[in-house]
Amino acid sequence: MNVLLLVAKAPVPGLAKTRLCPPADPTQAARLAAASLLDTLAAVRATASTIPVLAHTGRFADAEYGAELTAALAGWHLLPQRGGTFADRLANAHADTAAAFPGRPVLQIGMDTPQIRPALLTTALELLAEHGAVFGPALDGGWWALGLHEPTYASALRDVPMSTDDTGRRTLAALRGHGLHPAILPVQRDVDDWPSALAVAADLPGTRFADAVMSVGGQLVSGRPR
Numbered sequence: 001m002n003v004l005l006l007v008a009k010a011p012v013p014g015l016a017k018t019r020l021c022p023p024a025d026p027t028q029a030a031r032l033a034a035a036s037l038l039d040t041l042a043a044v045r046a047t048a049s050t051i052p053v054l055a056h057t058g059r060f061a062d063a064e065y066g067a068e069l070t071a072a073l074a075g076w077h078l079l080p081q082r083g084g085t086f087a088d089r090l091a092n093a094h095a096d097t098a099a100a101f102p103g104r105p106v107l108q109i110g111m112d113t114p115q116i117r118p119a120l121l122t123t124a125l126e127l128l129a130e131h132g133a134v135f136g137p138a139l140d141g142g143w144w145a146l147g148l149h150e151p152t153y154a155s156a157l158r159d160v161p162m163s164t165d166d167t168g169r170r171t172l173a174a175l176r177g178h179g180l181h182p183a184i185l186p187v188q189r190d191v192d193d194w195p196s197a198l199a200v201a202a203d204l205p206g207t208r209f210a211d212a213v214m215s216v217g218g219q220l221v222s223g224r225p226r
Contacts, residue, residue, distance in 0.1 A: 010058030055093035094154030
């Protein structure tokens with residue numbers, strides 16, 4: 001079995017999705033983050049033949065929809081994030097997952113792409129088995145997925161500046177510098193600001209995330225934002 005590693009923070013008001021403010025207030029932004037996380041948890045759980053792992057930071061007891069999130073995480077293997085930078089936390093999450101589940105390939109995603117569905121995750125895992133590595137670029141220049149047959153190669157992330165418009169390019173270069181040639185997954189849009197939240201929600205009618213966007217003031221008409 002493969003490991004599906006989700007890296008996420010507890011959606012606590014004032015600490016989660018602050019770039020959505022305005023138009024969202026801090027509580028609404030945290031609820032959007034919680035909705036995105038809940039939709040992502042459901043997609044991971046619906047992906048067959050995988051072990052779900054969450055590398056987390058923050059207190060879910062203080063989070064919006066904390067009780068629902070706690071219930072959704074039943075049966076997950078939970079790992080606290082560790083490290084001084086986000087790059088270190090990502091690399092350590094892969095290392096800690098490898099220690100907990102030795103010999104298993106790891107596909108890592110985040111909580112900013114609620115549009116991800118089990119079919120795409122299954123395709124990514126199939127490509128991971130074939131190529132030994134997969135990489136999912138994001139529209140903003142970052143990345144949404146990293147799959148490694150040997151998770152120790154995630155140490156390449158430690159020297160990559162995160163959350164920049166060339167993080168994806170630098171990450172891919174770092175992996176190739178370690179002799180990896182990842183299969184490239186479809187580009188996805190991260191939810192980082194209000195326009196991206198509207199754009200993602202427009203393609204997800206009836207989901208927790210789309211409902212959360214509409215509660216702030218986004219109105220979706222025929223699957224597109226207005």
